[in-house]
Amino acid sequence: MRRLKHGACLMAFFCLSNIPTFAQEGKIDSSNVVTLRIDPQTARGAAVSQIFDEVKFVPLETTKESLFGQISQFKVVNNSYLIYDYDTKALLIFATDGKFLTKIDGSKLKSDKNDKEKAQFYGFTTEKENNENYIIIFTPNNVQYFSFSGKFVKKKSNKDYKYSNEGKFEDGTTVKQNFYLKKGVDSTFYQLALVRKKTLDTVAYFKNDKKKFSNDDSYSHPMFYKANGDFGFYIGSHSYDIFKVTSQKVSLAFKLIFPALNSLPSDFITNPIYIKKRMEYFDKNKKVFIGIGAPYLLGDNLYLKMSTIYWDKDQKRNVIYNLKTSETISFQDLEPDSLSSFLPITDSGFGYDFENRGFLAFEDGKFYTSYSALAMFTFKERSAGKTIAYPPLLTNYFKTNDRKSNPVLIILKPKQN
């Protein structure tokens, strides 16, 4: 709850920073929509080596200083892994070989005399300023800049900081979420807006009621996902429609249709009978997909993650859909083979972190996920006798670490098709 609140504060803060020069409402192009019928339960399995070219396990070094709980936020920047851990309220920096470099400890943040609240942070972003990369954290009092060696550089007041990192296309167009379009004294709320650098105009999409969040409850928030390449995807609240966003336009790309058992009623958002009764509906329809998580499109493969309120081990929710062959492969049914030293590539079957959150990141053509040392050692026991020799990094890991060590990163390079 606390995390949510902070998220909401940050969001509100970003919204306030929108000062458009010329703005209008944009039209959504639905001419090239592709309808996909997907039944995740009929998805097939495959060997890990059939889907991925490379599987790399990177144990994150465990020292007294670097011990952390779980990866809450993850980013690959400057040849290092940035990890925010909610348990220890710290941002940890690891080298790409898993060696611990430094950390920004939430409990040791500098506070000023006139600070209203204790300095704490719950996430981070990175930014390039004058060709220098910075790690930026938001405290209730100010915005603090750190170097990649973990050194405090400077701080700005919250008002002076302009958030501009939210989806930037190559031509300089920025994608803004939760946008207020002003007309005289009135302002209209939009979920998304494209702010073009060249033409200095702003086009807003997906008009919404600004009081929607206080009058209703929602369990799937509208979200823009920057994809690989010069486009991104937008998915609305409790919706199975995937919109493609480029610097020029927003178009409905995919309309997903799921089996009736997994589908929300078509009027779930519009019909007032569901207002503040959404949880009751999910209680009665536990198998229903409440929304879709971050999609990835690699060649013809569309990586999809469906969300449910209740965890159901047997419901397949992470799939790869091939747009050409319409073949669906389920992550749950990927069979570990020698490429992954017979270790599973996600925590499915042990925990449900991957099932719920999907990948931590996709960078440079590689997916990132992680699981705990407890899972790692359990998987090793379960696969006893299969792998004759682990890669040196893992051999050493099993020798020198235990079930209480730091989580392990799993880096997956998908095959090109």
Add this chain to the structure above:
Amino acid sequence: MRSYFFVLLSILCFSLSQSYAQTTAPILGTIKGIVRDTVHNYVLKAATVSIYKADNTVINYSLSNNYGEFKFVNLPIEQPLRLDISNVGYKTVSKTITIPKGQTLLDLKTIVISPQDVNLKEVTITIPPITYNNDTLEINAVAFKLDTNATVEDLLKKVPNITVWGDGIITVNGKEVKSLLVNGKQFFGGDNKITLQNIPKNALEKIQIFNTANRDNPLDSNLVANLKLKKGKDRSYFGKISSGYGTDNHYQFDGNLNFSTPKLQLSIIGASNDVNKIPDDINTLMRNSTYKGMGTSVEYQSDFSQAGVNQGNVAGAQMAYNFKPDSKDWDNRSSLTADYYFKSLESTNTGDVQTITTIANNNQLFSFNNNSSFNTSDRHRFNSIYNYYKKKHRIDLSQSFNLENGNNSSNNIRSAQNNEQQLTSTNNGISQGNFNNKNFRLNARYNYQNYNNWKQRFKSLNASYNVFLTDNNNDRTEITAFKDLLNNANNRNFNRRYQTNNKNVTQNMSLAVPNLASIFFGNKHLNGFNAEINGGLTLANNKDRNFIEDFTAGQYQKNTYLSNNLQTNQADFTPGFTLSKSFNKRLSNRYYKSLGISVTAAQQFIDQNNQSDRSFQNIKKSYSNFVPSIGFNGFNQQEGNYQEDFAVTYRTTVRVPNINQLAPLTDSTNLYNLQRGNINLKEELARSIDFNFSHYDMKNKNTLNFSFRSSAGIIDNDIVDSTFIDQQNRRNVYLTNASGSKYANFSGNVRKSLKLKSSELQLSWYGSINFSKTPTYTNSLFNFSNNIYANNKISSQFIHKDKLAVEAAQGIGTSFSEQTAFGSTYRNIILTTSVSSNYNFTKNIALGSNIDFNNNNPSVGQTINFTIWNANATYRFTKGNNSEVKFTALDLLRQNQSIFNFAGVNSFTTSTRNVLQQYFMVTLSYYPRKFGSNTVKK
């Protein structure tokens, strides 16, 4: 004594190693393979793979692992076996295989399993013994071929990896099942044994075993087993009718009938016997008079330690009504349970008691009491509990009504000897009386909790109201004759008649508003600080009306001193304020630790007002005390490993003296014990620290669980006896406040379960030790008495398949007291070694035997050894094995004795009482059982 134990243990070990040697002799083979769905191109995780013998009996089953692999070891070689692979949504694969001679491993490689065409009606060849369905392990009753009369317990014994222990605990792969339900609900009071031994296997569709532990911790275990009955089998009746006759005209009759529908469960029960099988509550009786499988547990037996010769009749009824039978949510429930129990008892007791009391250095007094009594009593007890839970609101109501009346008569021959063992006095008495007691208790509790709506500031409220009413009437006559053998002038005779009535009304109300932080500061975190405001009020009204007469001059005349009307009103109000802070630390997938500290400041105000016909009893007293408390509680969860919690509480409690301690009316009929008061008594103030710790193993196998509890305290102004004893054993017991009273207690238990190849072993220890330092005055001489009482028991339980169960235990009990001022010590040690075993020869014939070696070793008097040996043989017959003939031989060695030795504060008591001894009995029983309504015969 101990040597007995070790001899038995070694015989047991030897015989077991013998049986192992026999079973491992033939060469055994292994089968392995991989299950794959080639249509979808993946291996099947958790597909059921079962191995059957040629006659369709299950040898073993397993679930394929994450790689689709399965493996069975210890399979017979050169014998045709059937391998079935099944999974929900797939066609069952069935293969006949034989491990060839000379081979120990048969690798079946990849076995292809194909999805079931949903359009085709499923043709089930065989239902697999187990299936794995969405995290629930299901044991399908149909797959296990058992007799038509088999019970659920018999079924569970046939399921590999499941053990039913003698105490009713069920373990699955060594993991303990925490609750056993029938169609999602408790069955007749929730006693595992009643459930397991009464539901026929044929009424059962399947047993569902699932883990309710927090999903965040996938390796943790908290198992629930639900017995899912076949459709229509949720209407049932079962029961017992039994009668037995034995030597010395001993008899035993039993009857019990239980009905169950989805909403209602009703039991009616009755028993009559003279062999000490008259339990105090309906649940024990129920548990022991319903159907039993041919178990490996020790049978319900006569209580040989019960004193006296007892003839009893008991009858009762119990019902549970569920208003919302279909609701599965914990916050939407409504149910009523009620029970009525009648117990009528006639008992004849005789006994000898000898007490040595230290009155000064090297000066002891010996008193003897030979008593005989005859008591009859009829007791009716009615209890009911009503629960209503709906979302944020919880209401719990419980009431209990007791009515007891009876007669007693007793005869006491008492005498005393001085230090030189010279007879100084006798004090004989006859008492006869009847009583009629009624009491009623009502407890009502309301709880409001609203943590779902984070916008609402008012989160919770606790309120309770309790009332307790008593009305006791007692009429009795005491005739006593005290003879002073040193001085005739002191001789006293009494013939006194009492008519006493006591009425009491005690009401207690409490109200607490926790979570003040949220009321005043909304959802602000406040660094884990919180506060609660609470208050408790107790109002008590006590009325005594006593009419006492003495037989003088040929008639009974009113005793104007003892006849009295006394009324006491007492109000006790304790407002308090609690400040708490919680700390917690989590490292995902590693641990979660939390610590809570709470400090309560409370002031207790007590007002006592006594109004009596005797003016010296008209006493008004007010007390006001600060009663703070401090609590620490901690929780440490190490994921996939264990869970520990502890609590330390410091508290102050006040006990105020009552009118009978301040200014009693002293009744002088028993000169060996004259109770005097002390008007200057102050209230007792006890400061204590309680500590408890428990370790709960969350591992999958061979669990080790332990818990400890200890408390220590200091009592200021402890109200203690100041006794004046003379050579004739006349005692005037005054009360006084004394400081320096201390105590410390410790108790703990450790339980370890071990799964062996084809058997299971459970080892446990239970121990308690109590220490106290008690101040007393004896003839004005101040003395501290150091007392130690300890009890320890280690036991081991061994179960081999469903054939043999052996339990061996060794117990040691000590009581010790030391009078520091007098230099005297008293001590008693009791050693008990017990071995019990059950062996099932066939499904219908079982033999059981249990033997207890008792050794009583007091510091004064003789060491007494006695052994109780019981044995029984049971034969079941008729279709459904519903009839039983049983032969029991109890106390075969005719050695049973009732010995009670005890080291008191400054005395040592040895006593013997008449007890039940050897008898032989033949019992015939019939167990009617029916689950489901009648099927129409075609």
